[in-house]
Amino acid sequence: MRSTNPIAALFGKSPIRPMQKHMAVVAECAARLGPLVAALQVGDWSRIAEIKDEIFALESEADDLKNEIRSLLPRFMMLPVDRRDLLDLLSSQDDIADAAQDVAGLLSVRRMAVPAELADKVEVFAARNIAAVSQCRDVINELDELLATSFRGRSADKVLAMVDELAGIESEADALGMELAAALFELEDDLEPLDVFFWYKLVHMMGRIADQAENVGDRIRLLIAR
Amino acid sequence: MEFGMVFVTLAIVFGLYMTWGVGANDVANAMGTSVGSGAITIRNAIIIAGIFEFSGAFLAGGHVTGTIRKGIIDASMMPSPEILVFGMLAALLAAGIWLMVASYYGWPVSTTHTIVGSLIGFGLVGLGAEAVEWRKVASIVASWVVSPILGATLAFLLAQSVRKLILDTEEPFRNAKRYGPVYVFFMGVLIALVTLFKGLTHLDLELTQWQTVGIALAVGLVVAAAGKVLLDRVRVDAEADRDFHFASVEKVFAPLCVFTACSMAFAHGSNDVANGIGPLAAVVTAVKTNQVTQESSLPLWILALGGGGIVLGLVTMGYRVMRTIGTKITELTPSRGFCAELAAAATVVIASRLGLPVSTTHIIVGAVLGVGLARGVAAIDLRVVLGIVTSWLVTLPIGAALAAFFFFFFKGLFL
Numbered sequence: 001m002r003s004t005n006p007i008a009a010l011f012g013k014s015p016i017r018p019m020q021k022h023m024a025v026v027a028e029c030a031a032r033l034g035p036l037v038a039a040l041q042v043g044d045w046s047r048i049a050e051i052k053d054e055i056f057a058l059e060s061e062a063d064d065l066k067n068e069i070r071s072l073l074p075r076f077m078m079l080p081v082d083r084r085d086l087l088d089l090l091s092s093q094d095d096i097a098d099a100a101q102d103v104a105g106l107l108s109v110r111r112m113a114v115p116a117e118l119a120d121k122v123e124v125f126a127a128r129n130i131a132a133v134s135q136c137r138d139v140i141n142e143l144d145e146l147l148a149t150s151f152r153g154r155s156a157d158k159v160l161a162m163v164d165e166l167a168g169i170e171s172e173a174d175a176l177g178m179e180l181a182a183a184l185f186e187l188e189d190d191l192e193p194l195d196v197f198f199w200y201k202l203v204h205m206m207g208r209i210a211d212q213a214e215n216v217g218d219r220i221r222l223l224i225a226r
Numbered sequence: 227m228e229f230g231m232v233f234v235t236l237a238i239v240f241g242l243y244m245t246w247g248v249g250a251n252d253v254a255n256a257m258g259t260s261v262g263s264g265a266i267t268i269r270n271a272i273i274i275a276g277i278f279e280f281s282g283a284f285l286a287g288g289h290v291t292g293t294i295r296k297g298i299i300d301a302s303m304m305p306s307p308e309i310l311v312f313g314m315l316a317a318l319l320a321a322g323i324w325l326m327v328a329s330y331y332g333w334p335v336s337t338t339h340t341i342v343g344s345l346i347g348f349g350l351v352g353l354g355a356e357a358v359e360w361r362k363v364a365s366i367v368a369s370w371v372v373s374p375i376l377g378a379t380l381a382f383l384l385a386q387s388v389r390k391l392i393l394d395t396e397e398p399f400r401n402a403k404r405y406g407p408v409y410v411f412f413m414g415v416l417i418a419l420v421t422l423f424k425g426l427t428h429l430d431l432e433l434t435q436w437q438t439v440g441i442a443l444a445v446g447l448v449v450a451a452a453g454k455v456l457l458d459r460v461r462v463d464a465e466a467d468r469d470f471h472f473a474s475v476e477k478v479f480a481p482l483c484v485f486t487a488c489s490m491a492f493a494h495g496s497n498d499v500a501n502g503i504g505p506l507a508a509v510v511t512a513v514k515t516n517q518v519t520q521e522s523s524l525p526l527w528i529l530a531l532g533g534g535g536i537v538l539g540l541v542t543m544g545y546r547v548m549r550t551i552g553t554k555i556t557e558l559t560p561s562r563g564f565c566a567e568l569a570a571a572a573t574v575v576i577a578s579r580l581g582l583p584v585s586t587t588h589i590i591v592g593a594v595l596g597v598g599l600a601r602g603v604a605a606i607d608l609r610v611v612l613g614i615v616t617s618w619l620v621t622l623p624i625g626a627a628l629a630a631f632f633f634f635f636f637k638g639l640f641l
Contacts, residue, residue: 006591011603013557014557077607080603148470152389153394154396
C-alpha cells in the first residue's frame, strides 16, 4: 500500500481557516481594550494588570498561530492568491495585536489618572478603534466565501464594500483621536508635563489599532485585485 | 504448444495480479476527489466503483486492450508464438514487480507507463528495435503529456463555468439545481457516444450513426432526469449558510458528484483494465492458435476477468486507500471535486476510445491543477507534480530493463 498517495499528497492544508482563527484571536485581543479603558477610568490597577496579562497571552497565541500559518505556505504551494500578499495580510493582522499589546503595556506600567475632561472622549475613541478591528474580523471571515467564488464577482464586491466601511471607521477613529488631542492641548497647563507627554503617546498608540485594521483592509484589496 | 496451459495459467495469475493492483490503488485515486470532498461515502464509492469499473472494462475496455496487446510490438516480427508468450509474461511480471516496489516506497508510479515501458523493453531486447511500433509509442507518449494538459484545461473551463453560472450569481442555490442536470446530461451523452460509436462490436452490436446518436441522447436525458430527482431532494441549510454562505450550494454538488464518480469509474475501467488483460489476451490467443498473428477478436471472458480483478482489488484493499485519501483531502469542496472529476472522466474516456493507454492518476492531478489555476483550491503541493514527472521518466527505462531480464529468464526456463 502506498504510504504517500499522490492524490492525497497533492492537497495542502488550507491557510484560510487558520487565517480566520488568527484574526479572531487578534480581535479578541483588541476587544480587551474596552474593559482596559474602563478600568483606567476608575483607577483599578489590579484589574488593569489582569487585563494586560490577558492581552499579552492573546498576543502570544496570535504569534503562535501566525507561525503555524507561515509553515503552511512554503514556496512550492500553489495558492489561489499571491503567496506574498497572503503573508503580508497575515503580518498586518498580527500588527493589530501588537498595537493592542503596546497600549496594554503602557497602561500597566504607568499609572495614568484620567482627567475628567478627557474621560468620555477616551472611551469613545477606544470604542471606535475596537470597532475597526471587529469590522476587520468580519472582512477576514469572508475569506472562505472569497475562495468559493475564486476571489471575484459578488463575494469580492461585498468584501470590497466591507473594506470601504472599515476605512470609514478608521477615519472616524482618526477624527476622534484629533478631538482627544485637541482637548488634551487645552489641558496642557493643568497637567504634569510628563503626563501630557504620555497622554499624547497613548492617543497615538490607540490610533494605531484602527490604522493597522485599515492596513488589513488594504491588503484584502490587493488580494482581490491581483 | 508445449507448456501451453502453464503459460495461460501464469498469464492469468499475473494479469489478475495487475488488475487487482489497479483496483487496489488506482481506483481510489480516480474517485478520491468525490470521497475527499465528502460528496459520497466510502461505502457508496465502493459500490459505484464495483459496478462502473466493471462496465467500463467490459463495454469499453477493448480499444486500449487492443493497443497493449498488438499495437506496441509488431507481431509479424515474432519468430515463434513462444517468443510472444515469453515477452508478454515478462512484461506482466516486470510491471507487477516494479509497481510493488513503487507502492512500497510510495512513489507515484503509473501502471500504464510501467506496462508500456515493459512492452518496449521486451520488443527491443527480444526482437530488436525495428519490432517496436515507434510511431504508436510516440503517440502514446505524446498522449501522456497531452492528456493531463487536456484534463487541466477542461477542469479550468468547468470551474469557470460553475463560477459564472452558479456560484457567482444572485441565487446560487437555485442555479445549482437548474444547471446541475445540464452538466450531467452532457457527461452522459459524451460517455455513451464514445462507448457506442463502433465500440460494441465485441458484443455483436452494430449501430448506425443515427442509432448511436439517438441512444446517446437518450442516455443523457435519463441520467439528467435522475440527476434532477436527486437534486430536488436537497434542501437549504440556513444554519450552515450563516457560517459559510455557500454551504447549501455545495450540498447540491454532492449528488452531482455521484454522477462524476460513476463516470470516472467507468472511464478508469475502460482504460486501465488493458494494463492487466492486454498481455493476458495476447498470451491466450498465441497459445490457442499457435500463431503469432493477433487477428482474432478479444475473448469476452478476458474482459470480464479484468473487470472482476479490478473489483477484487477494490474490495480487498481499495477501500483502505480510499479511506486514506478521503481523510487527507478535506480541503476540497464538492463543487471543485465535481469540476476536476468531470474533466478527468471526459479526458480518460476519450483517450480510451482512441485506444491510448493513459494514466488516470496523472489526468486527475492535471484536472486538480486546472481547478487550482482557476483560483479554486486553497493549497496544492507542487512537489507532487515534480514527483510524478520524475517517476514518469524513471518508470519507462526500469520497466523496460525488468521486462528484458524476465524475457531471457522465461526463454531460458522453457526453451
